[in-house]
Amino acid sequence: MVNRGAVVAILALTLWMKVKGHGRLLVPPSRASMWREGFNTPKNYNDNQLFCGGFYNQQSHGGKCGVCGDPWQGPRDHEAGGKYATGTIGATYSQGQKVTVTVAITANHLGWFEFRLCPVNDMKVRATQACLDSNLLALADGSGTRYPIGSASKRYHVDVILPSKVSCSQCVLQWKYHTGNSWGTDPDGRGCTGCGPQEEFYGCSDIAILSRTQPTTTMPTPSSSPFTFTPTSTSTTTTTTTSTHSTPTTTCNPQATSCTQSDSCAARAVTADDIVSSMWCSGNCASGRCKQVLVCVDP
Incomplete structure (x- = not known):
């Protein structure tokens, strides 16, 4: 007589082996x-x-x-x-x-x-x-x-x-x-x-x-004094830059810290409607400026 428990165990093992990848x-x-x-x-x-x-x-x-x-x-x-x-x-x-x-x-x-x-x-x-x-x-x-x-x-x-x-x-x-x-x-x-x-x-x-034609955000050159950055949105069809963010102006020390990645970075926890902040981080994280504004990680 076939041991029913043994059959069930074999079938379970077979299923586990099937999906273990x-x-x-x-x-x-x-x-x-x-x-x-x-x-x-x-x-x-x-x-x-x-x-x-x-x-x-x-x-x-x-x-x-x-x-x-x-x-x-x-x-x-x-x-x-x-x-x-x-x-x-x-x-x-x-x-x-x-x-x-x-x-x-x-x-x-x-x-x-x-x-x-x-x-x-x-x-x-x-x-x-x-x-x-x-x-x-x-x-x-x-x-x-x-x-x-x-x-x-x-x-x-x-x-x-x-x-x-x-x-x-x-x-x-x-x-x-x-x-x-x-x-x-x-x-x-x-x-x-x-x-x-x-x-x-x-x-x-x-x-x-x-976009390849999307303007990049230009930041001041590093100095020993703090500078101010306000994220803004840009458009490829006009030369006017308007702010669509309610993010308050952030002041930080550009020499306070540096990022571990030397060539390219991206912004951690940047949502889809905050793409300009991501652009800023990508352009400035590598130079070691204002890690307090956005936490930068390897892309």
Whole structure:
């Protein structure tokens, strides 16, 4: 007679083995992982398990998944309105820039990465997969859009090119990890390891992309006396600079401290409507001016 408990245990072990592949998007930091990079955001200790609720759950919904790795049926904790979608911009880039994306794979299941981009410009609006699919990012080496990974569990650094005509105060960058270690069958009937549906992982980062023609904010040269900075907004169509911020004028000592990054910085915890402050930080953090105004971190 078959031991029913043993069968259940074997099935549970099989399911665990099926979903043990894990990974997380670290640069730019995903909504789930920002806290690991020093941001004051909710902590998701399972940030390497955004796999659509698991392979079997995803397939039970026709292969569908939330754009940030949440189960298709919900809850969508990592999309707009969810507890991890705080409205915090993780990094600021420029149109057409080559960006190094860092992904930590903690349990390797082979396969490949893809990266997509959706300009949303409203933290209260969810990005759609159709929008993300319209901006599938190319690899910087010209080899295509899919980055095949080896068998190592490590941090992978992938160079991609941002679209040359997309700028945004808030874009969603999506990481997709399509694993490839399970036997499956393609639609044409070919069977192989890595064929057919496979387990998938996702992550979403909130980034800003500046226009190449967008004016930069010029600051006074460092001196021994304090100076005053008031964030302002700029426009590419007029020469008039008007303030849209209620942020009070901040006075600080430009020689009080310096940043650890020597070439480029971005502002920590800058929301989508505070892009000018992010521009100021990017231009001045590296020179060691006024770290008290904004906390600057590596982009």
